[in-house]
Amino acid sequence: MIPVIEVVRTEIKNLNSLCMVYTAVNSELGRQYEILRAGGTVLNETRTVDHYGWKQIKQEWIENCRLMLSKPRYLKNIEEYGMRPEVALRIANQKNLATFVEMVLNVCDDAEMASVLVEWTFLLQKNSLHHGKLACFQINFK
Structure with a gap:
């Protein structure tokens, strides 16, 4: 009888370029490493990529824009x-x-x-x- 090895997998959806695949793999490696380092367990799951590229906007930048648009x-x-x-x-x-x-x-x-x-x-x-x-x-x- 062949032993059954349970494999944990994470499916990542919405990858539409090689650059996104690269970013997703690196991000997932880091995420799983942090979970294991903290003593947690990595679970099977499906995740998605934020393909819109939302970025945090600094308050200082907003204030500069507000001044320019007085x-x-x-x-x-x-x-x-x-x-x-x-x-x-x-x-x-x-x-x-x-x-x-x-x-x-x-x-x-x-x-x-x-x-x-x-x-x-x-x-x-x-x-x-x-x-x-x-x-x-x-x-x-x-």
Whole structure:
């Protein structure tokens, strides 16, 4: 009579590349080694490979992304300084005007006063477009 040797096997599903086979075999060797080292018993089982490749995302990376994706300047101007939406959008679409407005808002601590100054500047520019560019938007602010 031939002796029957009970073999423990682990079936791993969803292997669709040689790289995944390599990774799965190495991972399974490590897993079973740790079980045996801890005095446990390896059982027959069917496992699957996470073929989506989910990875742990570090909180630091999330915070960096959040900072890079901060609110657009025009929304900040609407919410923090009470600008009318059309004024905030107009400013956002004109680089020179946006630079000037940003300088005003950095210097002026009074949000209401800054909003009034921005509205005034917007109206001045809007009415001056028919007569040429405003000189103040051609000045190199430092």
